[in-house]
Structure formats: structure tokens, C-alpha cells
Amino acid sequence: MKPTTRRTLIIVGVILLVIIAFVIAYELTRPTEINYQGTDDSFVGMLERGEIQSIYIEGNYTAKIQKRGDKGYGYFVNTQGRVAFSDIIKDYSEAGKLDGVVVRYDDPSSGSLVSSILVPLILYAALFGIFMVVLRKSAGAQGQALNFGKTKANQVRDIKVRFNDVAGAEEEKQELQEIVDFLKHPKKYTDIGARIPRGVLLVGPPGTGKTTLAICIANTLKTPYQMLNAVTCNKKDLEGAILEAKMKDGLVLIVDEVHRLNKDKQDILLPHLENGLIILLGATTANPYHAINKAIRSRCHLVEIKPLTQEDIVIALKNALDAPQGLNQRYQAQPDALETLAQLSGGDLRFALNQLEIASFSAPTSLITKEIILDICQKANTTLDADEDGHYDAVSAMRGSDVDAALYYLARLIAYEDLESIERRLLVTAYEDIGLANPSAVDRTFNAIQTAKIVGFPEAMIPLGFAVIDLALSPKSKSACQAIHRAVDLVKQQNFPIPEYLRLTPVNLKKEDQYDYENEESWVQIQYLPSLIRHLHFYYPNYKSGPYELSLIKNYQQLQKINRTSRLKDLKKK
Numbered sequence: 186m187k188p189t190t191r192r193t194l195i196i197v198g199v200i201l202l203v204i205i206a207f208v209i210a211y212e213l214t215r216p217t218e219i220n221y222q223g224t225d226d227s228f229v230g231m232l233e234r235g236e237i238q239s240i241y242i243e244g245n246y247t248a249k250i251q252k253r254g255d256k257g258y259g260y261f262v263n264t265q266g267r268v269a270f271s272d273i274i275k276d277y278s279e280a281g282k283l284d285g286v287v288v289r290y291d292d293p294s295s296g297s298l299v300s301s302i303l304v305p306l307i308l309y310a311a312l313f314g315i316f317m318v319v320l321r322k323s324a325g326a327q328g329q330a331l332n333f334g335k336t337k338a339n340q341v342r343d344i345k346v347r348f349n350d351v352a353g354a355e356e357e358k359q360e361l362q363e364i365v366d367f368l369k370h371p372k373k374y375t376d377i378g379a380r381i382p383r384g385v386l387l388v389g390p391p392g393t394g395k396t397t398l399a400i401c402i403a404n405t406l407k408t409p410y411q412m413l414n415a416v417t418c419n420k421k422d423l424e425g426a427i428l429e430a431k432m433k434d435g436l437v438l439i440v441d442e443v444h445r446l447n448k449d450k451q452d453i454l455l456p457h458l459e460n461g462l463i464i465l466l467g468a469t470t471a472n473p474y475h476a477i478n479k480a481i482r483s484r485c486h487l488v489e490i491k492p493l494t495q496e497d498i499v500i501a502l503k504n505a506l507d508a509p510q511g512l513n514q515r516y517q518a519q520p521d522a523l524e525t526l527a528q529l530s531g532g533d534l535r536f537a538l539n540q541l542e543i544a545s546f547s548a549p550t551s552l553i554t555k556e557i558i559l560d561i562c563q564k565a566n567t568t569l570d571a572d573e574d575g576h577y578d579a580v581s582a583m584r585g586s587d588v589d590a591a592l593y594y595l596a597r598l599i600a601y602e603d604l605e606s607i608e609r610r611l612l613v614t615a616y617e618d619i620g621l622a623n624p625s626a627v628d629r630t631f632n633a634i635q636t637a638k639i640v641g642f643p644e645a646m647i648p649l650g651f652a653v654i655d656l657a658l659s660p661k662s663k664s665a666c667q668a669i670h671r672a673v674d675l676v677k678q679q680n681f682p683i684p685e686y687l688r689l690t691p692v693n694l695k696k697e698d699q700y701d702y703e704n705e706e707s708w709v710q711i712q713y714l715p716s717l718i719r720h721l722h723f724y725y726p727n728y729k730s731g732p733y734e735l736s737l738i739k740n741y742q743q744l745q746k747i748n749r750t751s752r753l754k755d756l757k758k759k
Contacts, residue, residue, distance in 0.1 A: 232277055232286075239287035242271055348401045354394060354497075357490055361385070361398060364486050365405045368464060382486035383458040384465030386443065386473050389490030392533030395468035396441055398490065402466055403437040410437035410466075415445035423453045430462050443467030444476035451478040458484050492532025499527045501534055502541055516545050518553040525555050529562045583607075584614045588657040595653050599646050608634045611652050621734035622662035622727065629655055662730040671723040681715035712749040719749070 231237050231252070241249040277283050348358045364385055385402065387395040396412075403410040411426050418440075430436035438454075440446065443465075446454075457463040458481065465485060473482055493501075502523045505511040518541075526544075530537035543561050544553045583594040598607050615630040633652035637645035712719055726738040 229273065232273075232282065235285075237286055239289070240274065241289050242274065346397060346400055347404060348398075354398070354490060354493065357398070357488060358401075360488055361402060362405075364488075365402055368406060382484065383461065384463075384467065384481075384485040386465075386467045386469065386477065386482065386485045386487050387490050388469055388471075388473055388487060390492050390532060391470055392530075392535035392537075393490045393492055394534060395490050396439065399439045399466040399468060403439065406437060406464070408435055408437045408464070409433050410439055412439045412441070415440050415442045415450075418446075418450075420450060420453060423450055427453070427457055427463065430457065435462060435464075437464045437466060439466045439468070441468050442470075444469040444471040444473070448478060451481050455480055493534055494532075495524065495527040498530055498532070498534055498537050499523050502526065502537060505538055505541060512542075512545055516548065516551050516553055518544075519555060522553050522555040522558050526558050526562070529558070581610075583610055583653065584618055584656075586657055586661065588654055591653045591657040592650060595649060596646075599642070599649070602642050604637060604642070604645060607649060608637070611649070611656065614656050617666045618661050618663060619656060619659050620662045620665040621737060622660040622731040624733055626655055626659050660729075660731040662727040662734050664725060664727040664730070664734065668724040675718070675721070675723075681717055684712070684715060687711075687713065710747055710749055 231250075236252050237250055238253045238255075239251045274283070274288055278288070348362060364382060367382060385399070387398060389395055400410075409429070411429065413422055413426065426436060426438050430438075454463065454465060455478070458465055465481070467477075467485070469476065473487060502518070506516060506518060507514055522544075526537050526540055530540075540558070540562055541553070544557050547557055547561060548554075583591050583598070585591060595607065611630050611634060612627075615627045619626045630652045633648040633655075636648040640648075714721065724741070726741060727734060728738065730738075
């Protein structure tokens with residue numbers, strides 16, 4: 186018997202013992218109920234015969250009595266409702282006929298607090314202590330194995346999905362099967378000098394089957410695996426997975442949102458990836474070159490998982506309708522309903538399956554129609570996440586001179602209602618791409634953005650669309666942007682001293698050698714750049730620009746023809 190199975194049986198057995206103990210304790214401590222049938226005359230008869238040991242009055246016409254020799258209590262109801270029990274008791278007490286009879290006006294169960302509450306609690310505490318000792322011992326020498334019950338790792342062994350069960354992604358599945366062969370037969374490839382990956386990073390939009398494909402890899406390798414989500418896991422969870430890997434001589438670790446692992450957590454995995462103890466299967470929606478530790482990335486094979494086609498999603502939806510673990514043929518769907526849902530999903534199968542399930546709840550009959558799909562899906566699924574690459578891809582794609590494409594990507598960002606990102610992109614585009622070719626576009630863009638802020642969505646789309654069309658169709662010139670980038674790059678490499686005669690407070694410099702700020706004619710002839718770089722140019726005119734920059738170019742060309750000098754004394758003599 187496997188240690189895990191044995192430990193599970195022990196846990197179940199102890200839990201059953203605890204339940205049995207509770208039942209026994211309750212039955213031993215609770216008062217038994219005895220059925221005393223009769224009228225108020227028989228109650229009086231009992232008193233007359235001295236058969237009653239204790240009486241507990243509950244209201245005027247209900248009493249709980251205990252006969253001599255009985256261990257339990259029984260209710261006695263004055264069905265006639267003529268004389269209250271309290272009056273009867275008063276009369277008999279005054280007559281001295283209640284000697285030895287305990288009379289109370291409260292619930293007798295309160296007197297058994299120790300037996301009815303404390304005893305079960307003591308038994309529970311004792312059994313719980315035994316349970317913990319047994320469980321720790323069942324873990325054997327690896328006492329830390331107890332922590333697996335507290336880990337966020339999800340050890341799913343009953344998901345037997347294979348590559349053939351996954352809809353679409355044919356190229357990706359072929360590539361992954363080749364990688365699996367690498368992992369199963371490493372010696373075959375190392376003998377020919379091939380580099381064997383230590384893991385796989387599955388990169389793609391949400392709902393494209395990354396996690397499912399990771400499970401397929403694990404099932405094909407026939408290796409124990411754990412599943413973690415990088416958003417919620419901590420160092421203890423990773424250490425627990427590593428411990429299990431050591432106990433089982435290897436482990437496949439599937440990590441969702443792997444880009445959310447910070448550097449410290451990634452460093453924990455690194456040595457175990459290197460020695461082959463752990464095979465990492467990471468799923469991420471982010472660009473791994475930006476979000477994943479280079480050391481881990483270099484040891485893993487990158488596989489891009491593209492969005493599923495509408496045809497693939499339709500096939501998956503049909504399977505979900507028929508599968509026992511799905512809707513199990515309880516519902517049927519019109520073909521156009523499935524096609525509409527696939528179209529609205531945006532390549533996200535998870536979204537499509539969730540909406541199909543909602544549609545089954547909403548359907549008045551067993552038939553899911555297109556109208557039902559459109560009713561629950563008011564708009565197409567958007568996969569833009571403010572923290573992920575898809576968002577920035579759309580922002581970047583909004584620039585350029587294709588006005589229709591720019592409007593399309595603007596619409597995608599509007600669907601996400603990310604006004605701040607749109608504003609930044611439009612202003613940067615106005616300065617970076619339009620620049621000196623049409624400087625007035627900057628003012629128009631700024632005014633459009635201010636208007637969008639004031640009116641808010643949905644009306645904000647109108648001024649934003651205005652700005653996008655203006656920028657897309659405007660003449661372009663990146664000369665100004667490129668000029669400042671060249672200057673900044675040079676400063677990063679080397680810092681040259683400013684000429685003394687240009688300094689605000691020159692030291693030991695004669696007046697005739699100082700810059701004459703009052704001379705309005707000589708400034709164009711002065712050498713402003715440090716001598717070592719006086720021949721450098723950062724600004725290169727764009728001769729295909731608009732009228733504004735063309736006018737600047739004329740001035741630029743005239744100034745380039747003037748000889749510059751650092752001998753201010755000679756200039757002042759002229």
C-alpha cells in the first residue's frame with residue numbers, strides 16, 4: 186500500500202472515531218424522555234402517593250417531572266387548563282405534603298452543563314490529540330510531509346486528458362510531443378549533442394488551453410505532478426513541491442501565471458531545474474522575455490499557444506454538449522448559436538464554455554438558440570488586461586498611417602475603457618511620430634484628450650476618434666524624436682565639458698574671452714559644442730516632412746554654412 190493511501194485511510198478512520206465518540210457522549214449525557222400520560226388528577230395522584238422525586242415547572246400548565254427510581258424526565262401537561270401547576274404545588278407545599286420533593290422553576294438541563302458539554306469537548310480534544318500524533322507518525326521520517334495538507338498545490342491525478350482530447354492547436358501539439366520525447370529519452374538526444382530543455386513555457390492569451398496542454402505533457406510523461414498558481418503560492422508551497430520531488434525521485438510542476446513568480450521564488454526552482462529533479466511547465470499570458478527570470482527562461486523551451494479558431498471552438502462546444510463531464514446531452518444547440526458564441530469568444534475557449542453553461546441555465550427548454558447566446562453575451566469577449574502584453578500590443582498598434590487600423594485598435598481599447606493609456610499613446614504619437622511635420626497636431630490632440638476626460642465614456646470615443654484620424658493622416662517626421670535620442674545616447678557614453686566661455690560664471694577668464702550676451706549679431710558664429718565633438722550632428726532633417734519643418738530646414742542649412750569659432754576675442758574685434 187502506498188504511503189499516501191495508508192495515510193488517507195488513517196485520517197478517515199480517526200474522523201469516524203471522533204464522530205462515534207460524539208454520538209456516544211451525547212447519548213450518555215442527555216436526559217431520557219419518559220412518556221407520562223394522564224391528566225392533572227393523575228399528577229395529583231402521584232403527589233398523593235409520594236411517587237414524584239422532582240418537579241420543574243415550565244409555565245402554568247406544563248411541568249417536567251422525575252419519578253422516584255427513574256433516571257430521566259418526562260413532560261406532564263395539564264390538559265384541562267383549569268388549575269395551574271404552580272397553584273397545585275403551592276397548596277401541597279402549605280399542607281406539608283412535598284417533603285423530599287425538589288421543586289424548581291427552571292430547566293433541569295442547565296444543571297448538567299458539565300456532563301452535556303464539557304465531557305464531549307474533553308473527549309474531542311483527546312481524540313484530536315491522538316489524531317495529530319498518528320498522522321505525524323504516518324508521515325515517517327519525512328515529518329514535513331504533513332505540510333502538504335496546508336500547501337496551495339493542487340495534486341490532480343484524475344485528469345487523464347491527452348493531446349488527442351484537445352481541440353485545435355495542431356502545430357503546438359506536434360511541437361510539444363517532440364519536447365515530451367526529449368524529456369522521456371534525454372540520453373538519445375544528449376548523445377548527439379542536443380540541448381535538452383528542463384521545462385516548457387506555454388505563452389498565449391487566456392483561454393487557449395495552456396494549462397490543459399501542460400496536463401497533457403505530464404500525463405504523457407507518466408510522472409507525478411503538482412499544480413500551483415503563482416498568484417497565491419508562497420515559498421513554503423515551492424519547498425513542499427521540491428520535497429515531494431525528492432521523495433518521488435522527480436516531479437512535474439505546473440505553474441499557472443508563472444510570470445507572477447517573483448525573483449526569489451524563481452531562484453528557489455532554478456537549481457532543481459538544473460539537476461533535473463523538477464520539470465517546470467509554466468503557463469503565462471505575459472512576454473517571457475520581460476517577465477521570466479533569464480536563468481529559468483534559458484532552460485525552458487518556449488511554445489507560443491495561438492488563439493483558437495472559430496472552427497476549433499465550435500468543435501469544443503459540441504464536445505461539451507455531449508461529454509458526461511459536460512452537459513451530458515441534456516441540451517442541444519442550434520448551429521448558428523454555437524457559431525455566434527465562437528465568434529464572440531475571441532479565441533478564448535474558457536469564455537465560450539462558461540457562456541455555454543450560462544446559456545443552459547437560461548434556456549426555457551433543452552434547446553440553446555442564437556437569441557439566448559446574444560442575450561447573455563452583450564459584447565464580444567475582450568482579452569485586454571492592463572498588466573499584460575495584449576494591452577500594450579493594442580496600444581502600440583494604434584499608431585501609424587493606416588487610419589482604419591488605428592480606429593480598430595482604438596475601439597479595442599475603448600471596449601476596455603482604459604482612457605489613461607489611450608491619452609498617453611496619442612500624446613506621445615503627436616510628438617514622436619508627427620513632430621515637426623505638423624506641430625499643431627499636438628494642440629489638437631491635447632484638446633481632444635481634455636474633452637474626452639470631461640465627457641467620459643461612452644461619448645469620449647468621439648474626440649478620441651477625431652484625434653486618431655488626425656494623427657493617422659497627418660504628415661510624419663521623427664526627426665525631433667531621433668535627434669534627442671542621439672544626444673541622450675552620447676551623454677550616456679561620455680560627458681564632455683562645457684566650453685569655458687559659455688559658462689555662466691567663468692573662472693579667471695578675461696572679459697574679451699567671455700560670451701557677450703548683449704551682442705545680437707555674433708551668436709551664430711560661436712562654437713557651442715565642446716571641441717572634441719564640434720563636428721557631430723544629432724538633428725537630421727526630414728526633407729519629406731510638412732511645410733513647417735521644411736521652413737526650419739532652410740534656416741538649418743543656412744546656419745550650417747556659417748563658420749563657427751571658439752575665439753570670441755576675434756569676433757569682438759570685427
